[in-house]
Amino acid sequence: MSNAVTAAHTAYMLDGNDGEWLERLTELMGPMLSRGRGLLGYRWRRSADGGVRVGELYVAGGKPGDEEMLRELIANLDTTRASLAYGAPYSFRSLSEIAQEHPTLSDLTDDRDMQRIAHDREVVDFEMLRVDESDGRGWMFTVLRTEVGGIVAPRRALWDRVRAHIAAGARLRMRLAKPDLDGAGAVYDPTSGRLDVNSSEMRTKARRRRLLELIEARRHAEELAEKNPLEAMDLWQGLVDGRWSLLDVVDTDGRAFTVLKENPLQVRSRAALSERERQVAFLVGRGHHVKLVAYELGLTASTVRSQLRSALRKLNLEDRSALCRLVADMSQAGAATRVEDVGVLALAKAPLKIPESLTDAEREVAQLVYKGLTNGDIARTRSTTTHTVANQLATIYRKLDISSRDELMQCLAGSGESFMS
Numbered sequence: 001m002s003n004a005v006t007a008a009h010t011a012y013m014l015d016g017n018d019g020e021w022l023e024r025l026t027e028l029m030g031p032m033l034s035r036g037r038g039l040l041g042y043r044w045r046r047s048a049d050g051g052v053r054v055g056e057l058y059v060a061g062g063k064p065g066d067e068e069m070l071r072e073l074i075a076n077l078d079t080t081r082a083s084l085a086y087g088a089p090y091s092f093r094s095l096s097e098i099a100q101e102h103p104t105l106s107d108l109t110d111d112r113d114m115q116r117i118a119h120d121r122e123v124v125d126f127e128m129l130r131v132d133e134s135d136g137r138g139w140m141f142t143v144l145r146t147e148v149g150g151i152v153a154p155r156r157a158l159w160d161r162v163r164a165h166i167a168a169g170a171r172l173r174m175r176l177a178k179p180d181l182d183g184a185g186a187v188y189d190p191t192s193g194r195l196d197v198n199s200s201e202m203r204t205k206a207r208r209r210r211l212l213e214l215i216e217a218r219r220h221a222e223e224l225a226e227k228n229p230l231e232a233m234d235l236w237q238g239l240v241d242g243r244w245s246l247l248d249v250v251d252t253d254g255r256a257f258t259v260l261k262e263n264p265l266q267v268r269s270r271a272a273l274s275e276r277e278r279q280v281a282f283l284v285g286r287g288h289h290v291k292l293v294a295y296e297l298g299l300t301a302s303t304v305r306s307q308l309r310s311a312l313r314k315l316n317l318e319d320r321s322a323l324c325r326l327v328a329d330m331s332q333a334g335a336a337t338r339v340e341d342v343g344v345l346a347l348a349k350a351p352l353k354i355p356e357s358l359t360d361a362e363r364e365v366a367q368l369v370y371k372g373l374t375n376g377d378i379a380r381t382r383s384t385t386t387h388t389v390a391n392q393l394a395t396i397y398r399k400l401d402i403s404s405r406d407e408l409m410q411c412l413a414g415s416g417e418s419f420m421s
Contacts, residue, residue, distance in 0.1 A: 021169075026060050036061075040067065195211065
């Protein structure tokens with residue numbers, strides 16, 4: 001039976017292309033998210049003129065012609081509406097909620113495009129579950145509504161959590177070519193109860209114990225999903241320690257494992273922020289509240305608050321409202337302030353692509369180089385010598401047919417062609 005936990009699991013399916021992944025999610029989420037009028041899932045991208053372009057689009061429920069209706073509505077968006085729907089800070093909101101915050105859009109019933117295109121089809125409002133990627137791209141799951149209204153808190157909380165897993169799953173699909181055990185930070189065999197930890201970060205007794213607790217909580221979420229979906233989703237956070245995703249993998253011999261794969265939210269910034277500060281400030285700046293950010297990153301709320309205070313101080317901002325306003329200002333078409341100018345926050349253009357030809361040790365060295373660490377820093381981090389690090393880098397260069405740190409960073413950041421590039 002379909003439930004929110006099943007939808008979260010589906011987000012981590014790595015087989016098939018992006019269109020097939022989107023279609024599976026839309027079909028699965030449709031009966032749960034739809035208010036009786038249908039759900040549309042699609043890929044979107046902001047265009048240079050401030051508008052929005054739509055890629056693959058799938059419909060669950062609804063009526064014939066709904067796809068054409070939505071495509072026409074989006075094609076007719078002016079830059080203000082496009083910025084509010086696809087750039088303003090939010091994760092799950094109704095169009096009427098967004099419109100109420102803008103004086104020229106306060107009444108959707110007076111919107112001429114809505115009247116001309118949607119009202120005859122008994123659609124007067126939308127709920128929009130948005131998943132952002134880099135460079136003004138992302139995924140959207142749009143609920144068609146026959147009445148104007150907001151989203152009640154339990155519904156918003158539940159689907160905000162599912163959205164966190166969709167975002168993590170989308171990143172993981174960009175990082176990994178296939179679901180397997182290679183490069184896993186840890187591998188858990190549910191049959192024997194054995195946990196093999198490969199990542200040096202997770203080898204302490206406390207972290208091993210915590211990881212086993214998270215794996216058990218994730219299993220319990222499946223049992224609880226039908227009875228109490230929100231409580232079930234609370235058990236399975238979006239990431240582990242802001243860096244790892246848990247997912248199920250079936251090996252070549254048919255055995256099922258739960259694996260830990262590196263999958264951090266990569267945020268770039270010219271300001272001198274730590275990786276954790278960048279992650280927290282970006283999500284808060286996108287309109288996510290502290291509790292949701294804690295869920296998305298797999299951190300405690302107190303850690304999120306501490307990281308946010310530090311980031312705000314470094315960015316010379318008074319509070320989270322100021323951060324949201326700054327991000328909102330930059331999201332508007334034609335805004336004078338750019339992310340690059342103030343060094344605030346933007347998603348990295350693509351999650352790191354770690355070549356499969358590298359060993360675990362070489363992968364870790366490559367990642368530390370990408371973070372800007374020197375050979376000495378890497379040696380101290382990995383409790384080894386600079387000579388060993390230099391040898392490992394030389395091997396990495398040889399395997400990848402490159403000759404410098406800059407080339408390595410370009411290699412790790414490369415993701416190939418993507419939607420309407």
